[in-house]
Amino acid sequence: MVIIGGGFAGAWSAAGAALVRGDADLRITLIAPNEHLVLRPRLYEPEPDLAKVELSRILEPIGVEHLRAAVSTIDTDRRVVVADDEEIGYDRLVLAAGSKLVQxxxxxxxxxxxxxxxxxxxxxxxxxxxxxxxxxxxxxxxxxxxxxxxxxxxxxxxxxxxxxxxxxxxxxxxxxxxxxxxxxxxxxxxxxxxxxxxxxxxxxxxxxxxxxxxxxxxVWSVGMRASELTRQVSDELDHLGRVPVDQWLRALPEVFVAGDTAAAAFDAERTVMQACQHATPLGKVAGYNAAADLLGVPLRDFTPGPYVTCLDLGGAGAIFTRGWDRRVMASGAEGKEIKVRINQAIHPPVDDASKILAAADRVYLELPFFPRSEEEAAA
Ligand SMILES: Cc1cc2nc3c(=O)[nH]c(=O)nc-3n(C[C@H](O)[C@H](O)[C@H](O)COP(=O)(O)OP(=O)(O)OC[C@H]3O[C@@H](n4cnc5c(N)ncnc54)[C@H](O)[C@@H]3O)c2cc1C
Missing domain, CATH: 3.50.50.60 (FAD/NAD(P)-binding domain)
Incomplete structure (x- = not known):
């Protein structure tokens, strides 16, 4: 099994796949040029170097190989990818190559x-x-x-x-x-x-x-678009350049897609956002399903948790909203406290396989400010 991308979606795909693999004979390779998982949501902070986690500290404990290379070609007919001129075959592929700022x-x-x-x-x-x-x-x-x-x-x-x-x-x-x-x-x-x-x-x-x-x-910040690799998987990209997927995050029989490259349904009307909030559960489910499909294990549906946002406003605090109408639930110093906790909570566990796999099994962040329902929110 090959995963393209070492961001939230790629790293969590690796953990999702390792979770379902158990003792089975399944080789999982993550291909990404970067040494670190970059926590892009924290890059506005004064010290951006704090916004990174060594990929080896996530992948090594769970037995996932990291190939430091960039993929240029996905040949879905032959089931190979080309990474730095080397051809690598796959039985199942997860595309999680993320997004880039529109230039x-x-x-x-x-x-x-x-x-x-x-x-x-x-x-x-x-x-x-x-x-x-x-x-x-x-x-x-x-x-x-x-x-x-x-x-x-x-x-x-x-x-x-x-x-x-x-x-x-x-x-x-x-x-x-x-x-x-x-x-x-x-x-x-x-x-x-x-x-x-x-x-x-x-x-x-x-x-x-x-x-x-x-x-x-x-500072140029006009929006993001999915990796160009998506064109090699689908002819029907959405307005953000993302690949349409089904409820198991499958785009083709052998190809699953996660994170900012996936146009997964959030509900009957909406697709997910290009956000870490969605890239993380998308990664967990896509990786799990790609491995489960090979091993004959039932696949998991992607059912996202409630949509929230937390916008940092520097010295004016932060705004925490719930729902697609983005109702403000907390602002100022209270909002900031939530933002600080979110910015910590998005760091994946490291060095400890059992913690990494347990987190991959909990598809959604379980935090007091991420209640799954209005009842939980009220409680
Ligand atoms: C400043 C900023 C603030 C943000 N704030 C928030 C926020 O508050 N909340 C929120 O939910 N989201 C936020 N986001 C969005 C969030 O960061 C992204 O949605 C998230 O990073 C997507 O994860 P991903 O793994 O899909 O993609 P990425 O993080 O883009 O990772 C893609 C990975 O794929 C690798 N890759 C790319 N091309 C190739 C290739 N050809 N071959 C191999 N590997 C490749 C890259 O090197 C990288 O490792 C913010 C983003 C930015 C930039």
Missing amino acids: PQGLPGAERLFDIDTLTGARRLTEHLRDREDYSAVVVGAGFVGLEAATELAARGRVLLVDRSEVVGHQLGPGPREEIGEALNELGVECRLGTTVTEVGDGYAVLSDGTTVEADAV
Whole structure:
């Protein structure tokens, strides 16, 4: 069995597969170029290097091999993948190659942009602004990631947040909007809406309204798209480039898909979000099912837990919401306390096979602030 990707979905697929393998003769290989599982949800923090876990500390205890390579080709007819020019055969494949920040098209000065999409990107931004007390930063995109970047950067500098949309947090809906606006006001983050950046230069950015603003750093955060590998598995990708899967997370008879590459159903109307909250259970179930299918064990349905969000707002705390209308359940310092706990809870257990496998068996995070039902929430 081969797993492509060493993020939340790939690492948890490995654990899910190891859980069902038991003593059976099943070789599990995870292919990913990275040495660390990068906890992308923490990359907005001041020290991004804290947002990583050595993959070997998860994979070695559970007997999963890690091939440090990047996959370029998936040949689903021949059931082989090509990783750094080496062909590797599989009986079952889990595609968990994640997502990447959508890049600008033809933006002059694009090479000067910063991002917090990858550990390398977040380190570069941190080093660029380290020890500077009064910088000007422009954040492009007022979605989840852009809001976390802008409010964090506002701790030490002046921040301008721009978005093509006429509202902040457009995709988060109206539920948390007022509180987000209050937090931006409190932190002195200036918003320029209905606008984008049309050029980035040395110390400045030009906006689509024709103005030029000071910018020691321009942070690009306009949304994510699934890995290009998805094209090699399906011709019917969704608007985020994800592969449609069934309730067992299967796309083809021998191929399962998890994490940000999977367009799995959340319920009758919605698909899952490109979020660690979904990548983790998707990984656990896809890995389990790929191995179970080979070993003749019944597959598990993917049935996600309730949808929540927790948006860090820097010095203004954080907002914790429940449901797809994103009702605010906690904000300010109380929200921040939840965010800190979530940012710890997403670290997988390490070094101890029994803890890693037990966590793979508990498909959903069991935390007081992640109740599975309204009744549990009330309790
Ligand atoms: C700044 C930021 C904040 C976020 N905040 C939150 C949040 O608060 N809550 C939340 O739920 N989600 C959040 N997310 C989203 C979350 O991080 C992603 O949904 C999650 O990381 C997806 O996990 P994944 O394993 O599917 O993909 P990824 O984390 O993208 O991992 C993909 C893996 O595949 C590997 N890979 C890629 N291409 C290849 C290849 N060709 N061959 C081999 N390996 C390959 C990569 O190296 C990596 O190891 C945030 C993301 C960012 C960037």
